[in-house]
Amino acid sequence: MNTKSIRLTTAALAATAATAMLVTGCSSNSSSSPSSSAAPTTSASAATSAAPGTAAPAGKSSASVDGNALTADFTTTCAKQGGTLALALTDTGNSTYGQLSVSAAIAGDNTVQAVGIAGSKGGQNGMPYAVGYGNGAPGGSATVTKSGDTYHVTGEGVGAPDLTNPTAGVKNSKFDITFACSSIVGG
Template sequence: MNTKPVRISAAALTAAAALALFVTGCSDDASTSPAAPSAKPATSAAPSGPAAGKSVAAVDGKALEGKFETTCAKQGGTLALALSDTSNATYGTLGVSASISGTDTVDAVAIAGSKGGSNGLPYALGFGNGMPGGSAKLVKDGNTYKITGEGVSGPDMSNPLAGPTTAKFDITFACSTVVGG
């Protein structure tokens, strides 16, 4: 029974890695503009209506402070959303991602950092549709996607018998554009 939570955590990390590869692949295909990537968000703002807003993430009500780059890509019926901060003071390389199928089904959510977890380990929190533990709900407003729910993290290695813990997440992906969408 103690190995099952580890599998859940491994599955969440695998889903996050797969999602990151999907988003990276879609982002590279869409980089036909001569503008520099850092200039893209400022020049790609929504042409009319309210501003796209700001991408943010929080776990258990505590904001994950970061300078997030937002990537939003659609391929077929899957929408991949990602926030990344490659030099986060607390979490090292911090990635927040979600995949959505259809118009409102959250398939997976992953929050991972190369550091910041318990006992010096990497930080990881995830949700996978159909896996035990956790939940996720999507609210869409234009190109802004707000996902709330609860994810499962790996066990604290100082007390592995305690099993995984859960934490609530609140993520806003403010997409200036949706590649392929």
């Protein structure tokens, strides 16, 4: 088995977990009155009429991998700390992927540091689902465009290896993610 590909996948998953923790630490799903300061979240379904490779309609968060939309009831959370913007889509009860999270970390205004798409199930041979990208790591690329508080991240990441077939290596997958932020915590 190629230990380099396992390290890359592990690094991408670690980046996903770190981004998700940063963002979920800043979010709240509890009810609050309009005058409270609870962190904003936006719920949006990824089942949209947007064609693969195009941004979702205004105000809608979505994600697709290899041109296939991830059908989910996403909660969108966006938070900024220092020069890093953490973006996350979560669906904790997804029928296909279990606990599904899609995240990206953006440095400055236009450098994608990491992208992670992970599910507690839905991968090959009963394994968890994972696709990740880390800036500087071989096997992927990512770009971001911004329109208001909507971020469109596209690129290619490395998928989790099939542990039942160690000689198969890892699979690269294209991703297309729209994070429609109603507001940005700390931003």
